[in-house]
Amino acid sequence: MSPSSPRQAPVPPWKNLLGALSLLVAALIWTSGLVNSLSRPSVAPSLNLQQQEVQLLAEPALPDTLGSVLRGGENPRTILKGSLEQIPAADRSWRQTQLLDLLQNEVATVPEIDAADDPLLDRLLCEARGGASGDCINPAVARSAAVRLSVSALLPLITAVTGTALLLGQGWRLWRGRRESWPDLKGPTLTLLDMALLVAGGFVVISAVGVPLLVLPLVSRLTAGLDSPRREAVGVVINYSVMALPSLLILRRQLASLPKDITPEGGWLQWRWRPLSGAFFTALAGWCKVTPIVVLTGWLLVRLFGDPGGSNPLLELVLDSRDPLALSLLALTAVVLAPLFEEVIFRGTLLPVLARRTGSVTGVVLSGLLFGVAHISIGELAPLTVLGIGLALVRLSSGRLFPCVLMHALWNAVTFVNLLLL
Known part of the structure; x- marks a missing residue:
C-alpha cells in the first residue's frame, strides 16, 4: 500500500453534500439505465444467424469431421432454416424472407435479384434456378468462410482450454502452499x-x-x-x-x-x-x-x-x-x-x-x-x-x-x- 495514510484535513460541508448528491443521482441513473437496457435488443440472435450463414457457406470447404464438430452434427441448411422460421414474419428483413423462401423451396418463380454482393443468396438462387450444386459453389468464398468459421470457433475454445489449465495449475500451487x-x-x-x-x-x-x-x-x-x-x-x-x-x-x-x-x-x-x-x-x-x-x-x-x-x-x-x-x-x-x-x-x-x-x-x-x-x-x-x-x-x-x-x-x-x- 501507499507509504502514508490518507489525508486527514477537515472536509468542507459542501463537499460532503456534493458527494452524497452525486451518489444518489448516479444510483438513479445506473438503476434506470439497467432497467431500460432490458428493452434493448440482444446481439445474440444476429450473431447466431451470421454464424449459421457462415457455416452454410463454409460447408463445401470443411473436412467432414471438422464441419460436423463446428455445427454440432446437424445440417447447416436445416439449422439456418429453423432459425429463420423462428423469426416472426413481420420482423424478418427482405433478405431473411428471400433466404427462407429459397431454403424452403417455396419459390414458385425464381425472383430476379442482383445478389452479386451476397454470396449466400447468390448460391441459393443459382441452385433454385436449376444449377448443379457444385457449379453454384464459389470455392474462394467457401475457403474464406471456412477460415473465418474455424478462427471464430477455435480461438475461444483454445483460449478457454489454456485458461482452464492455467487456473488448475494455480489452484494446485495454492493447495500445495506455493502461493506467489x-x-x-x-x-x-x-x-x-x-x-x-x-x-x-x-x-x-x-x-x-x-x-x-x-x-x-x-x-x-x-x-x-x-x-x-x-x-x-x-x-x-x-x-x-x-x-x-x-x-x-x-x-x-x-x-x-x-x-x-x-x-x-x-x-x-x-x-x-x-x-x-x-x-x-x-x-x-x-x-x-x-x-x-x-x-x-x-x-x-x-x-x-x-x-x-x-x-x-x-x-x-x-x-x-x-x-x-x-x-x-x-x-x-x-x-x-x-x-x-x-x-x-x-x-x-x-x-x-x-x-x-x-x-x-x-x-x-x-x-x-x-x-x-x-x-x-x-x-x-x-x-x-x-x-x-x-x-x-x-x-x-x-x-x-x-x-x-x-x-x-x-x-x-x-x-x-x-x-x-x-
Whole structure:
C-alpha cells in the first residue's frame, strides 16, 4: 500500500453534500439505465444467424469431421432454416424472407435479384434456378468462410482450454502452499468521498448526463455531412473522448492535491511500463484465465434466465458495419480509448482506495461490480463483473496498471475480431 495514510484535513460541508448528491443521482441513473437496457435488443440472435450463414457457406470447404464438430452434427441448411422460421414474419428483413423462401423451396418463380454482393443468396438462387450444386459453389468464398468459421470457433475454445489449465495449475500451487507473494498495492491516498466525486460525480453524472447535453448537438452538426455508418462511428469516438474528460480532470486535480513527498516510486497510478515483455505476458495469462470463467458465467445466465438482452449498442454497430473507416474508428474506441480510460478509473484509482478502506477481497469485488454496472447493460452485468474482478486481480498480482490496460485491450480486440469474422 501507499507509504502514508490518507489525508486527514477537515472536509468542507459542501463537499460532503456534493458527494452524497452525486451518489444518489448516479444510483438513479445506473438503476434506470439497467432497467431500460432490458428493452434493448440482444446481439445474440444476429450473431447466431451470421454464424449459421457462415457455416452454410463454409460447408463445401470443411473436412467432414471438422464441419460436423463446428455445427454440432446437424445440417447447416436445416439449422439456418429453423432459425429463420423462428423469426416472426413481420420482423424478418427482405433478405431473411428471400433466404427462407429459397431454403424452403417455396419459390414458385425464381425472383430476379442482383445478389452479386451476397454470396449466400447468390448460391441459393443459382441452385433454385436449376444449377448443379457444385457449379453454384464459389470455392474462394467457401475457403474464406471456412477460415473465418474455424478462427471464430477455435480461438475461444483454445483460449478457454489454456485458461482452464492455467487456473488448475494455480489452484494446485495454492493447495500445495506455493502461493506467489504479491507486491504491496500502491495507489492514491484518496478518500471514499474523493471516489464518490470521481466515479459518481465525474464518471456518471457529468459525463453521462451533462456532457451529452452539450456535445450531442455539436456532434450532430459535425457529422451531418457523413453517411451512415461513418456518422455513427465518428459520433462514438467524439462522445467517448469528451465523456472521459470530466473524470480525468477531476482525477488530475485530486492527484495534484496530494503531498509530493509521499508519491510512491512509479507514481500514484503505478503504470510501470517496463519491462514490456512482462506486461504482455501478464496480460495474456490474465486474459486466458478469465475467459473460461466469463464464458461459464454467461452460459449459466442464459441457461437460468434466458437471454436478457441489453447488449452494448457498439456491438450492433460493429456487426452491421462494412465500412473500413467506420470500423477503424470503432476499433480505436474499443481497443484503445476504453481500456485506457476505464483502467485509470477502476484499477488505477478506485481499486487501491477501496482495498485500503475495506480490504483486498472486498475491494476487488466492489471495483469489479462497479465496473460491470458502469456499462449499463443488464445482460452483460454478470460477465463484465467477472472480467472486472479478473482485471483487479491482475492489478494486485503484478503491482502494475499497464498489464491491466493490455489485458482489457486484448479482451475488446478479440471480441471485435470475432464480430468482424462473422
